[in-house]
Amino acid sequence: MNITQEIDDIITQRKRRLPIVRNKRQQIEKIKECVQRLELICQEANSGGDKYGELFKQYPEVQERLRLINTKEFNDAYIKISEILKKLEIRFSREEIHLSFVGRAGQGKSLVMQNISGLSGSVIPSADGADCTGAKSIITNRNEDGVSAEIRFYTQSEYLEIVNRYLHEIFDSDKFKVTSIEDILNLSILELERALDTSSAKKQSLYVQLKKYIEHSTELRSFLGTTKIVPEEEIERYVAQYSSSNKEKVANILCRFPYSECGKIVLVDTIGLGATALDLKKQMLETVGNDSDVILLMTRPDGQRPHVEQDDIDIINDIRDMVTAEYTRNMLFWIINKVSNG
Numbered sequence: 531m532n533i534t535q536e537i538d539d540i541i542t543q544r545k546r547r548l549p550i551v552r553n554k555r556q557q558i559e560k561i562k563e564c565v566q567r568l569e570l571i572c573q574e575a576n577s578g579g580d581k582y583g584e585l586f587k588q589y590p591e592v593q594e595r596l597r598l599i600n601t602k603e604f605n606d607a608y609i610k611i612s613e614i615l616k617k618l619e620i621r622f623s624r625e626e627i628h629l630s631f632v633g634r635a636g637q638g639k640s641l642v643m644q645n646i647s648g649l650s651g652s653v654i655p656s657a658d659g660a661d662c663t664g665a666k667s668i669i670t671n672r673n674e675d676g677v678s679a680e681i682r683f684y685t686q687s688e689y690l691e692i693v694n695r696y697l698h699e700i701f702d703s704d705k706f707k708v709t710s711i712e713d714i715l716n717l718s719i720l721e722l723e724r725a726l727d728t729s730s731a732k733k734q735s736l737y738v739q740l741k742k743y744i745e746h747s748t749e750l751r752s753f754l755g756t757t758k759i760v761p762e763e764e765i766e767r768y769v770a771q772y773s774s775s776n777k778e779k780v781a782n783i784l785c786r787f788p789y790s791e792c793g794k795i796v797l798v799d800t801i802g803l804g805a806t807a808l809d810l811k812k813q814m815l816e817t818v819g820n821d822s823d824v825i826l827l828m829t830r831p832d833g834q835r836p837h838v839e840q841d842d843i844d845i846i847n848d849i850r851d852m853v854t855a856e857y858t859r860n861m862l863f864w865i866i867n868k869v870s871n872g
Contacts, residue, residue: 532791533791533792533793534790534791534792534793534794535793536793537627537793537794537795538793538794540627541624541625541626541627541794544621544622544624545622545623547622548619548622548623551615551618551619551622552619554615555612555615555616555619558608558611558612558615561608562608565601565604565605565608568599568601569601571596572596572597572599572601575593575596575597576596576597617819617820620820621823624823625794626670626671626794626795626796627793627794627795627796627823627824628795628796628798628821628822628823628824629795629796629797629798629822629823629824629826630798630800630817630818630821630822630824630825630826631643631797631798631799631800631826631828632800632814632817632818632825632826632827632828632845632849633827633828633829633842633845634829634839634841634842634845635801636830637828637829637830637867638828638830638867639799639800639828640654640799642828642865642867643669643797643799646787646789646792646797647669647671647783647785647787647788647797648785648786648787648788649669649677649783649785652763652765652766653677653679653762653765653766653769653783654667654669654769654783654799666780666781666798666799666800666801666813666817667769667780667781667782667783667798667799668780668781668782668783668796668797668798668799668821669783669785669796669797669798669799670782670783670784670785670796671785671786671787671792671793671794671795671796672784672785672786673786674786675786676762676785676786677761677762677765677783677784677785678759678760678761678762678783678784678785679759679760679762679764679765679768679769679781679782679783679784680757680758680759680781680782680784681757681758681759681760681768681780681781681782682757682780682781682782683753683754683755683756683757683758684754684755685754685755686711686754686755689711689743689750689754690708690709690710690711690714692743693708693714693740693743693744694707694708695809696736696737696739696740696743697740699733699736700726700727700733700736700737700740701722701725701726705725706722706725711747711750711751711754714743714744714747715744715747715748717744719741719744722737722740723737765781765783768781769781769783798817798821798822800813800814800817801813801814811848814845815848815849815852818849818852818853819852819853822853822861823861824861824863825849825858825861825862825863826862826863826865827842827845827846827862827863827864827865828865828867829842829864829865829866829867830866830867830868831866842864846858846862846864849862
């Protein structure tokens, strides 16, 4: 059995498990409905309502026991298990195996993805030690020639939420809070820079990112909430951090991989941790939790100090907390990227 057949076999086996996952979801929904009915009865017992008044008079000990029932532990477990089953259903429904590349900025993730996909640096940007990827990129191996990308843009509400997060983080208040694209256009750069704490390197770095959102707001009106298909020569300006206007949420790049045995795989490139954008760890963990079948942690040790960084260990611990320790042990692979030249 070759690699392509092995991947097809994995996908087939996953689909066989779908009915089990869906059945479990139905079961816990029925249990949730029963608990909700019990909670209503408990409310009646605590409020002394008329609905079960006669019953409680006849059996006061039942009313007392109902008052002592606490469903918080169940509800917490229900939320956690529901989320796990939902992610399993999405994962088992996929037609491809998703490989997510994570790690600090400048570890060579993009370069490895270039070699696997056959795409050039003009499509998947890479640079020596630089922060290259500006939008989450998904590269799908398809059985036809040509390269194109499906660019999905943020919705207006998502974009406003991002801008407000930057404003709050930089200025420690909601003084400059925006509620529309017009509000972003009307932000005074001069006023913002007067209010900026120039003694904080972090806030200055965040402000550089915020300015991108403000300066590109004019062109956003026609893009927000839409999806656009772009040819190969235009992809770089949507995914590269140095050219991206930060309005792109996901770039799904479609091409034929050069290795015939790659089969049905998807490469997911995350923005390197340590770049100056906001909430990168949160975005990476969401990708790991929602989009990943395999997690590839890239590390490129410093030639002068060849050791594992604490940041790499922290990333693994964060992933473990997101997807469970067992999943991390089985599905996370640590790749040491040795660069002998350049």
